[in-house]
Amino acid sequence: xxxxxxxxxxxxxxxxxxxxxxxLALIDTNTxxxxxRGMAAALLENKAVILKANMKDLKSAGSKGMPSAFxxxxxxxxxxxxxxxxxxxxxxxxxDPVGExxxxxxxxxxxxxxxxxxxxxSILIIYESRPNVTGDCIGLCLKSGNSVILRGGxxxxxxxxxxxxxxxxxxxxxxxxxxxxxxxxDTDRSVVDDLLKAAGLIDLVIPRGGESLINEVTEKSRIPxxxxxxxxxxxxxxxxADPDMAEKICFNAKVQRPGVCNAMETLLxxxxxxxxxxxxxxxxxxxxxxxxxxxxxxxxIASRGVVKADERDWYTEYLDMILSVKVVKxxxxxxxxxxxxxxxxxxxxxxxxxxxxLKFLGEVDSACVYVNASTRFTDGGEFGKGAEMGISTxxxxxxxxxxxxxxxxxxxxxxxxxxxxx
Amino acid sequence: xxxxxxxxxxxxxxxxxxxxxxxLALIDTNTxxxxxRGMAAALLENKAVILKANMKDLKSAGSKGMPSAFxxxxxxxxxxxxxxxxxxxxxxxxxDPVGExxxxxxxxxxxxxxxxxxxxxSILIIYESRPNVTGDCIGLCLKSGNSVILRGGxxxxxxxxxxxxxxxxxxxxxxxxxxxxxxxxDTDRSVVDDLLKAAGLIDLVIPRGGESLINEVTEKSRIPxxxxxxxxxxxxxxxxADPDMAEKICFNAKVQRPGVCNAMETLLxxxxxxxxxxxxxxxxxxxxxxxxxxxxxxxxIASRGVVKADERDWYTEYLDMILSVKVVKxxxxxxxxxxxxxxxxxxxxxxxxxxxxLKFLGEVDSACVYVNASTRFTDGGEFGKGAEMGISTxxxxxxxxxxxxxxxxxxxxxxxxxxxxx
Numbered sequence: 001x002x003x004x005x006x007x008x009x010x011x012x013x014x015x016x017x018x019x020x021x022x023x024l025a026l027i028d029t030n031t032x033x034x035x036x037r038g039m040a041a042a043l044l045e046n047k048a049v050i051l052k053a054n055m056k057d058l059k060s061a062g063s064k065g066m067p068s069a070f071x072x073x074x075x076x077x078x079x080x081x082x083x084x085x086x087x088x089x090x091x092x093x094x095x096d097p098v099g100e101x102x103x104x105x106x107x108x109x110x111x112x113x114x115x116x117x118x119x120x121x122s123i124l125i126i127y128e129s130r131p132n133v134t135g136d137c138i139g140l141c142l143k144s145g146n147s148v149i150l151r152g153g154x155x156x157x158x159x160x161x162x163x164x165x166x167x168x169x170x171x172x173x174x175x176x177x178x179x180x181x182x183x184x185x186d187t188d189r190s191v192v193d194d195l196l197k198a199a200g201l202i203d204l205v206i207p208r209g210g211e212s213l214i215n216e217v218t219e220k221s222r223i224p225x226x227x228x229x230x231x232x233x234x235x236x237x238x239x240x241a242d243p244d245m246a247e248k249i250c251f252n253a254k255v256q257r258p259g260v261c262n263a264m265e266t267l268l269x270x271x272x273x274x275x276x277x278x279x280x281x282x283x284x285x286x287x288x289x290x291x292x293x294x295x296x297x298x299x300x301i302a303s304r305g306v307v308k309a310d311e312r313d314w315y316t317e318y319l320d321m322i323l324s325v326k327v328v329k330x331x332x333x334x335x336x337x338x339x340x341x342x343x344x345x346x347x348x349x350x351x352x353x354x355x356x357x358l359k360f361l362g363e364v365d366s367a368c369v370y371v372n373a374s375t376r377f378t379d380g381g382e383f384g385k386g387a388e389m390g391i392s393t394x395x396x397x398x399x400x401x402x403x404x405x406x407x408x409x410x411x412x413x414x415x416x417x418x419x420x421x422x
Numbered sequence: 423x424x425x426x427x428x429x430x431x432x433x434x435x436x437x438x439x440x441x442x443x444x445x446l447a448l449i450d451t452n453t454x455x456x457x458x459r460g461m462a463a464a465l466l467e468n469k470a471v472i473l474k475a476n477m478k479d480l481k482s483a484g485s486k487g488m489p490s491a492f493x494x495x496x497x498x499x500x501x502x503x504x505x506x507x508x509x510x511x512x513x514x515x516x517x518d519p520v521g522e523x524x525x526x527x528x529x530x531x532x533x534x535x536x537x538x539x540x541x542x543x544s545i546l547i548i549y550e551s552r553p554n555v556t557g558d559c560i561g562l563c564l565k566s567g568n569s570v571i572l573r574g575g576x577x578x579x580x581x582x583x584x585x586x587x588x589x590x591x592x593x594x595x596x597x598x599x600x601x602x603x604x605x606x607x608d609t610d611r612s613v614v615d616d617l618l619k620a621a622g623l624i625d626l627v628i629p630r631g632g633e634s635l636i637n638e639v640t641e642k643s644r645i646p647x648x649x650x651x652x653x654x655x656x657x658x659x660x661x662x663a664d665p666d667m668a669e670k671i672c673f674n675a676k677v678q679r680p681g682v683c684n685a686m687e688t689l690l691x692x693x694x695x696x697x698x699x700x701x702x703x704x705x706x707x708x709x710x711x712x713x714x715x716x717x718x719x720x721x722x723i724a725s726r727g728v729v730k731a732d733e734r735d736w737y738t739e740y741l742d743m744i745l746s747v748k749v750v751k752x753x754x755x756x757x758x759x760x761x762x763x764x765x766x767x768x769x770x771x772x773x774x775x776x777x778x779x780l781k782f783l784g785e786v787d788s789a790c791v792y793v794n795a796s797t798r799f800t801d802g803g804e805f806g807k808g809a810e811m812g813i814s815t816x817x818x819x820x821x822x823x824x825x826x827x828x829x830x831x832x833x834x835x836x837x838x839x840x841x842x843x844x
Contacts, residue, residue, distance in 0.1 A: 022761070022785075022787065025787070026784060026785065105805060105806050107804070107805075107806060111795060111799060111804075113805060113806075118787070120817050120818070121787075121817065199640060203817055203818070204817075204818060218621060218644050219644060222640055222641060224646065224647070224816065224818040225646070226818075242840075245839075245840040248840060248842055249840065249841075249842055251842075252842035252843055253842075256842070256843055256844075257843075339444070361835050362448060363444075363448065365444065365447070365540070365543075365833070366833065367833060367834065368833070368834040368836060369833060369834070369835055369836065370836045370838060371836070371837055371838060372837070372838040372839055372840055372841075373533060373836055373837075373838025373839075373840070373841040373842075374838075374841065374842045374843050376842070376843035377836065377838075377841065377843055378834075382529070382533075382843070383527060383529075383535060383834070384529060384535075394646065395542050395543060395625055395626075395831040396542070396625070396626060396646040396648075396818065396819045396831065397818045397819040399831055399832055399833065399834075400833070400834050409817040409818065409821055410821055411787070411788065411789060411790070411791060411821065411822070412789065412790040412791070412800075412805070412821075412822050413783050413791055414790060414791065414792045414793070414795055414799065415793055415794070415795075416792060416793060416794040416795025416796075416799075417667075417794055417795075418664075418667040418670060418671065418794055418795070419671075419794075419795040419799065420670055420671055420673075420674035420675075420678070420795075420796045420798070421674055421679075421796050421798035421799055421804070
């Protein structure tokens with residue numbers, strides 16, 4: 001390893017996490033599960049401590065006039081803490097990926113090669129001011145045998161530290177190696193700059209957030225990065241779509257929970273069905289308070305209440321009750337639009353035409369592609385994976401919902417009885 | 423995608439590769455295989471052209487006084503070209519990974535989620551002056567549906583361009599999309615700096631080479647990197663080792679082909695067997711021309727002919743007939759030494775003690791760990807994977823021998839019949 005040009009204090013902090021990861025990789029499943037259940041109990045017993053710390057963060061953010069969506073994400077409730085505890089218990093119940101035999105290769109020379117799942121090592125998670133994800137990140141990393149270094153949004157620092165201190169103390173009591181859980185207590189950005197240079201001490205960085213965070217991490221990191229980037233998700237209603245199904249799915253994809261990354265941001269409609277489909281669809285959206293931003297043809301068809309969409313709209317993840325709508329010639333133009341403006345997260349086609357479905361599913365190069373279902377299903381739980389670290393929008397290592405398996409690497413264990421190469 | 427601050431010419435070059443990757447991802451197996459076989463035939467028919475270009479490179483490198491190991495790697499022979507052609511035919515015969523169904527998840531709500539293998543996209547390969555790998559890189563990327571951008575060592579530029587032009591023309595004739603194969607013809611380093619900034623246009627960088635190349639790429643890249651770094655491989659001879667087996671394996675691991683990354687560079691010996699094992703082992707090495715650099719105890723035991731090893735030796739990949747030797751207390755010290763000085767490539771224990779074997783295999787965090795076999799087996803062919811891109815020393819995405827599967831990502835294809843999220 002080359003010399004790292006980072007502050008000694010940060011280097012020691014990372015070395016501690018890395019050393020702990022070597023020990024944690026060898027800890028048995030039972031010890032990890034007992035720790036997770038103990039941590040869940042500690043959360044429930046200390047709700048008041050966490051709520052008090054959260055109140056401090058809320059007051060500080062409120063005095064800075066942060067927007068309401070931000071305040072929503074920052075707020076922890078008693079129910080929110082219970083959900084965090086339930087999630088830790090759920091992770092305790094999940095299969096331990098460490099040591100899983102992925103493949104066995106028997107060679108003619110008698111060598112037996114076992115491909116075995118192992119932890120990645122030490123993982124730095126950089127996330128927005130959402131204290132409820134702190135517990136999940138700790139739980140998933142612990143179960144998959146990885147040391148975790150948390151760096152949450154600075155507005156949530158008191159909440160995060162309160163949760164961390166509780167979970168960390170309980171983990172230590174239950175035999176989890178010292179240093180396996182860490183949190184960056186200094187909210188100064190220069191600490192992150194140093195952490196991102198700690199190649200060899202940190203094995204992976206997972207940034208979860210918007211464009212500026214992702215760009216900054218990508219720009220500065222000397223460590224492998226798996227991005228959890230925005231979701232500019234599309235639904236394309238094909239000429240042959242069942243109009244009732246299309247309406248139901250589009251409405252769900254936009255309205256059921258607009259503030260999340262798998263919600264629809266752009267609706268594409270085939271020109272052959274636009275006149276029949278769009279007026280009633282737009283009416284339903286408008287009745288529910290969704291602002292529509294349309295292309296010129298959408299505006300002509302709707303006749304009223306559709307704002308003009310500009311070029312920037314097609315790139316935008318609104319995370320809000322806003323939808324951009326475009327009439328396209330057909331499946332080819334829909335695919336071209338998605339590939340140009342999308343973020344390769346989740347995109348759907350609604351169609352009864354098998355050929356168009358296969359074309360869309362094959363050519364749209366997104367983590368999750370759907371036929372006749374809502375993009376809202378892109379989620380670890382909905383995919384049957386249980387709790388998740390987030391949704392990877394990268395193609396390297398992990399794509400889509402990232403659960404325990406995706407937090408592991410593998411090694412080849414080769415058993416011989418004297419074999420040499422000829 | 424953010425604005426890339428790179429030269430327009432380079433941007434266009436990358437955009438062409440990226441656009442081609444979208445088309446190549448959809449090309450059927452048969453077309454790819456016919457192209458690969460056609461490319462093999464083109465190599466055999468045009469040996470003279472390649473040898474002439476190689477001669478030009480050899481003259482130029484010779485006049486610069488490059489070392490003989492370098493000249494060896496740069497040299498192409500008729501047999502070398504035949505081997506490259508055979509490799510392309512072998513790749514044509516391998517299973518196409520694209521479209522492979524990795525997993526099917528059926529959900530209670532009726533959704534069917536298929537996890538399907540897809541190409542990564544466009545891959546930049548930066549490699550040393552070894553023109554014989556040019557064909558393998560092209561063949562493996564083509565078969566796995568990825569656009570490839572080649573950047574070989576500048577000393578091999580004429581050889582690489584000759585091979586590339588032949589293969590590229592043949593691929594085009596056989597229906598492979600224009601732009602799927604590219605080579606950087608400009609040997610200026612600033613072109614690479616620009617390529618490494620082309621996030622969104624290049625999906626993956628694979629650097630193959632020594633420390634300075636790897637560090638430079640890691641430092642500059644804004645694109646995911648899978649490193650093919652050096653192999654400081656160890657063999658640890660445990661107290662309970664069968665001495666004859668240990669001698670045979672150690673000799674093979676060092677001498678059979680010392681210039682490659684899976685050759686042994688450091689021999690660790692338990693103090694309990696050192697006096698019985700080391701003298702005859704060292705004698706055999708010395709008789710074959712291996713220079714021994716030993717720790718103080720090794721030098722005392724051998725009594726003569728062992729140079730003093732300094733701290734730097736333990737970190738060194740000699741790629742030569744040189745071996746460092748250290749006497750250790752036992753398996754724990756051996757593991758600690760490997761984790762401190764090694765490169766996490768391939769490491770072996772020779773032992774008849776099952777407990778020590780399991781400890782070593784579990785705790786040494788290298789891509790390939792061996793019991794009672796030579797580290798020389800770390801190789802795509804020897805692992806039954808066929809031709810390989812190289813040996814990944816990273817833990818993210820691919821570890822150890824990297825074949826066709828490791829050159830792919832996956833996507834989730836979700837089939838519904840009107841499902842919405844509740």
